[in-house]
Amino acid sequence: MSQAIPDDLLRHFDVPGPRYTSYPTADRFIEAFTETDYIQALEQRRAGSMALPLSLYVHIPFCESVCYYCACNKVITRHHERAAQYLRHLTREVELQMAHFGQGHAVSQVHLGGGTPTFLSDAELDELMAMLRRHFTLTPGGEYSIEVDPRTVTEERLRLLFRMGFNRLSFGVQDFDPAVQKAVHRVQPAEQVFTLVEAARRIGFESINVDLIYGLPQQTPTSFARTLAQVNELRPDRIALYAYAHLPSRFKPQRRIAAAELPSPGNKLSMLSASLDSLMGAGYVYVGMDHFALPTDALAVAKRQGRLHRNFQGYSTQPDCDLIGLGVSAIGRIGATYSQNAKTLAEYGDLLDQGRLPIVRGLALTRDDLLRRAVIMSLMCQGELQFESIELGHLIDFKRYFARELVVLHTMAEQGLVRLLDGGVQVTEAGWFLVRAIAMVFDKNLQADRERARFSRII
Incomplete structure (x- = not known):
């Protein structure tokens, strides 16, 4: 394994912890934050900072079949006609937002996630993008990405997505091993993915991401090493490598996974170690958390130049900007507030049919929240304070405000994860692999281990 981080430290920090796509984390959102609070935040932004670009996230919840590992908010259906009603509700949601926000705001980032965005037909995706362009100004040079299930697209569909304005793709692969694919109910031949990635390059997509998961049923260090070798041969621009979190009490599809088929903690650790070796040995830059990128990719360039940012979709090259979340369960950030839409299609649609924005919970950040968010994001994105x-x-x-936290960091300095300087804190090479654990030191809401069970494990 790469000795950037010793095995004993990996084991020591293999504990549950937040991913810090926000601070405070989404589990802290409260129902006392209502549509009225969200509208007030929109109107304040309209009055004060319209010149700053926006980011848009659109959640498309539909999937034709269930992947047993999935923890996303999704609706399993083969009835594609349900998408038409959903698009009407998305349009209504944007119209209600514009009533308080105004038309034509500049948008530098759009991401379609799910579920399976490519569940929508070509005509429906075109309609969705046209609707967004009617209400927002998509800026040249922005990042316009869509998550793609390889089983739902052809080269012709990719060409249509490119013509619609998408310039980034993310393919859900997870694992190339047939036994693992069968165990998680997601069978897709490696040849299909290779063909699509090759086509996407010919078409001109600026960046292609592949998602992988280690810790799935039937995986072994040997089988995952074969997947890593295939991924290195595929050579996507970016790789997201996630640890599978088995939480069947929270996510019903995971109950179909036999716990006995999951790799042991030792084997899971071996897979992570081998992944670091394999991907970095193949020339990928470890961007942070679960993200790897080729040195020429914008994400790796942003890391080198200290321009990384982090939002609800993970690491980003876009400036730290407000985010409008559209669709069922979508999360947004406006000013010093976070908000989340209704999590079921029925409630989401019902609120919109009443002429109300579907906000059901959120948070207005305190002065302490904003301070700790700045500290955590500086650690997560720049690797220093x-x-x-x-x-x-x-x-x-x-030093006075964070006296307790600095005591903990002294221990981490002895472990080789950070350097404590007179004017700040620097994350070491080893510490970068455990940056979540370092950020957790400044999380006021993590009081006891029992409260962390809601999160995935760091390793």
Whole structure:
């Protein structure tokens, strides 16, 4: 294994913890935050910062079949006519937003996630993008991405997506091994993925991502090594490597996975170690958390230049900007607020039919929340803290305010994860692989181990 981080440290920090796509994390959202609070945030933004670009996330929940590992908000159906009604509700949601927000805001990032966005027909996807363009201004040079199930697209569909304005694709692969694919109910031949990625390159997509998961049933270090070798041969621009979190009490599809078929903790650790070796040995840059990128990819360039950002979709090259979440269960961020839509299609549609935005919970951030968010995001994105910049931005004495946290960081410094300097904190090469654990030091809401069970494990 790469000795960037010793096995004993990996084992020590193999604990549940947040992914910090936001701080505070979404489990802290409250129902006391209502549509009225969200509208107030929209109107404040309209009055003060319309020049700043927006990011849009659109959740398409439909899938034709269930993948047993999935923890996403999805609706399993083969009735494609349900998409037409959903598009009408998405249109209504945008219209209601515009009533308080105004038309024509610049958007530099659009992401379609799910579920399976390519469940929609070509005409429906075209209709959706046209609707977004009617209400927003999609800026040249922006990132316009869509998650793709390889089983739902052909080269012709990829060409249509490119003509619609998408310039980035993310293929859900998870594992190339046939036994693993069968165990998780997602069978897709490797040849199909290779053909689609080759086609996407010919068509001109700027960046192609592949999602992988380690810790799935039937996986072994040997079988996953074969998948990694195939991925290196495929050579996507980006790779997202996720640890499978087996939480059958929370996610019903996971109950179809036999726990006895899951790899042991030792084998799971071996797969992570081998992944770091294999991908970095093949020339990929470890961007952070679960993300790898080729040195020429915009994500790797942003890391080198200290321009990484993080939002609800993970690492991003786009400036730290407000995010409008559209669709069932979608999460948004406007100013110092977070909000989330209704999680079921019935409630989502019912609220919109009443002429109401489908906000059901959220959070107005306190001064302490904003301070800790700045600290955590600096660690997660830049791998360092500059005390002076935090102090000037939030009018605190860093060492006094975070005296308890700095004591914990001293231990992490002894473990080789951080360097404590007079003017700040620097994450080491080893620490970058465990940056979630370092960020957790500043999370005021994590009080006891029992409260962390809601999160996936770091390893």
